[in-house]
Amino acid sequence: GAVVSQHPSWVICKSGTSVKIECRSLDFQATTMFWYRQFPKQSLMLMATSNEGSKATYEQGVEKDKFLINHASLTLSTLTVTSAHPEDSSFYICSASTSGRLNEQFFGPGTRLTVL
Amino acid sequence: QKEVEQNSGPLSVPEGAIASLNCTYSDRVSQSFFWYRQYSGKSPELIMSIYSNGDKEDGRFTAQLNKASQYVSLLIRDSQPSDSATYLCAVRRTGNQFYFGTGTSLTVIP
Numbered sequence: 001g002a003v004v005s006q007h008p009s010w011v012i013c014k015s016g017t018s019v020k021i022e023c024r025s026l027d028f029q030a031t032t033m034f035w036y037r038q039f040p041k042q043s044l045m046l047m048a049t050s051n052e053g054s055k056a057t058y059e060q061g062v063e064k065d066k067f068l069i070n071h072a073s074l075t076l077s078t079l080t081v082t083s084a085h086p087e088d089s090s091f092y093i094c095s096a097s098t099s100g101r102l103n104e105q106f107f108g109p110g111t112r113l114t115v116l
Numbered sequence: 117q118k119e120v121e122q123n124s125g126p127l128s129v130p131e132g133a134i135a136s137l138n139c140t141y142s143d144r145v146s147q148s149f150f151w152y153r154q155y156s157g158k159s160p161e162l163i164m165s166i167y168s169n170g171d172k173e174d175g176r177f178t179a180q181l182n183k184a185s186q187y188v189s190l191l192i193r194d195s196q197p198s199d200s201a202t203y204l205c206a207v208r209r210t211g212n213q214f215y216f217g218t219g220t221s222l223t224v225i226p
Contacts, residue, residue, distance in 0.1 A: 032212040043218040093159045103208050110159040
């Protein structure tokens with residue numbers, strides 16, 4: 001199957017700092033990448049959808065200035081959590097899809113962010 | 117009305133039994149349907165895709181799609197304790213719009 005990687009797998013940072021998470025599709029070109037957040041024992045929450053070379057589309061209630069998404073190429077998207085606060089602590093998961101794979105969506109392993 | 121609805125469970129079945137997971141969706145123009153498995157603390161893993169009415173089998177898993185009833189299900193035969201996880205139903209509409217259900221928690225009892 002298609003492989004999506006995320007880096008880092010976990011990160012601990014101090015309140016007020018920024019954290020960048022990378023998402024890469026390793027063996028296919030992703031026309032679209034998605035960013036999700038999941039709190040413990042809760043369902044996936046879509047944060048934003050990004051297409052290569054264009055601005056991300058954010059879901060209602062997600063602050064675009066706080067969660068900066070860059071989709072620089074067909075294999076790389078980054079999510080930067082700016083001025084992180086303890087309430088931003090969560091499991092962040094990216095996924096990628098491409099029309100060439102019947103639009104299946106493949107998930108990265110996730111990044112666990114803890115803000116102290 | 118939610119785009120995708122699943123019974124949150126928990127669903128418990130004994131080892132070796134058939135687990136049946138159900139999902140309904142609201143938009144008739146939905147084109148593709150997916151089942152994901154998510155273990156606690158891990159990200160979702162795609163286990164089945166189905167695009168046309170009928171059944172699709174892959175090992176112990178069978179996905180069933182009924183577009184007229186807007187219903188998709190997943191059967192797990194010979195359930196194993198390692199199948200214990202949350203199962204997410206996902207639906208794709210035109211373009212790249214995906215909608216996920218909230219998941220059904222399955223426990224397979226040894």
